[in-house]
Amino acid sequence: MAEAAQSAHEGDTTRRDFIYIAGASVGAVGVAATIWPFIDQMNPAADTRAMSTTEVDLAAISEGQQIKVMWQGKPVFVRHRTPAEIASAQRDDFATLKDPQTDAERLVQENGEAGQPAWLILQASCTHLGCVPTFVEGSSFGGWFCPCHGSDYDTSGRIRRGPAPKNLHVAPYVFTGPTAIRIG
């Protein structure tokens, strides 16, 4: 009897150790499983995620015009660029850029196919702190200008001056017809 007690005392693992570890593990899993729904409920809900694509008819947008459409609750610029804007965007492909990208790279569709130079689809939120840039003719680069902190973008939506670290993000889009696109 004394021998058995001693071996239990000195032994590396006992039934009791196992019960402690198993009990604590079940408890930890239980706590995690209980907490997770309370954390996950704050993520975008199914209806919010369902509204994740937007169809745009391009036929109504004439050259030099731009419309703002809502995609996932955020504004997106759909710009019908003039030949002058396209030329200026392509000319600056080799200018000194903070976030180097060619105009052609910025037109690529979500499926990897090349876009059309006339149509530029951009997320309308400044990469600095998310304000909506305005299309100002007097912007130093002929493109977008953020009124919040003065970030200046060119006709390809590339950052040229100001605090924004990145070019305006291209919204993921595909041409679903000659004059129709789907965003998202």
Add this chain to the structure above:
Amino acid sequence: MSGPSTYEPQSGITRWLDRRLPIIRLAHDSFVAYPTPRNLNYWWTFGAMLSLCLIVQIVTGIVLAMHYVPHINMAFASVQRLERDVPFGWLIQNIHAVGASMFFLAVYIHMFRGLYYGSYKAPRELLWILGCVIYLLMVATGFLGYTLPWGQMSFWGATVITNLLGALPLVGESIKNWLSGGFSIDQPTINRFFSLHYLLPFVIAGVVALHVWALHETGQNNPVGVEVKSKADTVPFTPHATIKDLFATTLFVILFAVFVFYMPDALGHADNFIPADPLKTPPEIVPEWYLLPFYAILRAFDFNIGPIDSKLAGVLAMFASIGVLFILPWLDTSRVRSMRYRPIARQFFVIFAVVCFVLGWCGGQNPGNILFKVAPFEATLNWIDGGQVTERSIQASSAGQWQEAADAAREEARAQGAAMTAVIRTGATTGTIRAVTGGSAQTRSVHGDTADLLEEHITEVKEEVGQAAPFFSIERSSPARFTVTNLSLLLTIYYFAFFLLILPILGLRERPERVPDTIAKPVTGEAQGAS
């Protein structure tokens, strides 16, 4: 600190209660018999005001929640209805809105008091940290509350702040979507912000209870920073501190009332009276005045620091500026509590206070605003009037040799008598060169106060000259200048240096002033007579 309880129930009912739930005893020991240092000055009265503020915010907030509708299309109108139609809604809404500002005013004075008199030093480290927790909760509550009226500033403030979290690497975007419950600030956001704005004040109340508990365990610090040694150094909380707090709080309430009744909107931003519009950014986005210093720190970085881009650097600095307060008790190495006896530290403290104010000013300014510059922005435009333009293409053998090919083409054109050339790169290895021969060289200088004005003047000249010039060569010179961002960076550096360098080093090097005789020598006998 408090010692054994001196409460003696006077009536049968209180004796009955005391044996079952000694709640009157607790109140008596905490707010009547509690010994308070007899040398406390008026800077020690802000705790009482803060308690009042919390109660006022909770009471008015509960009433507002009875009328407020947390819906993107109805929130703004429901606040307007509160102000116009609900009986006394205008009063309660204004008290709540002004109350937030008064709460922060009092808490800042309370914090500077603690900083000056070393109230964070042993044994009050935990008391200080609990205070920092309360402050952090207040900032969160204030921000959430400011979102609820769903005006332009509410919406865009929330957008800017949630985008801050997007700056974090890898997890940023997920956290941002998790917090706003969607891909932008929308209905799920306003709903949860309302819920949390209602919850947090009660969390604050809980932490305040811990803060007071910790305070009553260690006892109050006092202006000389020397621990009270005997009962003779203290007076009972009631009536001494009670009356003093009441008097100071009365003055505070008068100031409060002046704002509520005479200028209820003076502390807010006019843009928040425009309903939120996700498609239109206000010309400037600024937080409420009490968060401006942190906003200035956020925007102080306009350059990348190694792998950390400027945006993340700003976010980290902003959180660190509050985080550093939590470890302050271990940063200050001086054994002397009160800066009354630290002549050098006192001067750095005054600079620190000024820095905080100026940071607040910077936070309200457009960061690109130029404070000083050595000369105006200048540009020289050169063009050829009435020359012959020739155009030729350039082909480089590889992208790496583009520069050489362009230079060679330019040399060649000049050798052929061109007065001016312009090279335009159209591809990795291709480009065109335009050269003008003959004609008369023209030059014009323009200058402007800002880079934007200069560009405007350049455009004016170009339009004026028009087709007469095939192209322009423009040399721009920007003067050395000092902007609000540069100033914010300097102030941010001082802010952190004060905590991370000055206090740790000064504490070891500084020679404190001599302890006055009134403290060093026992004079308690006389003091007892005076009380």
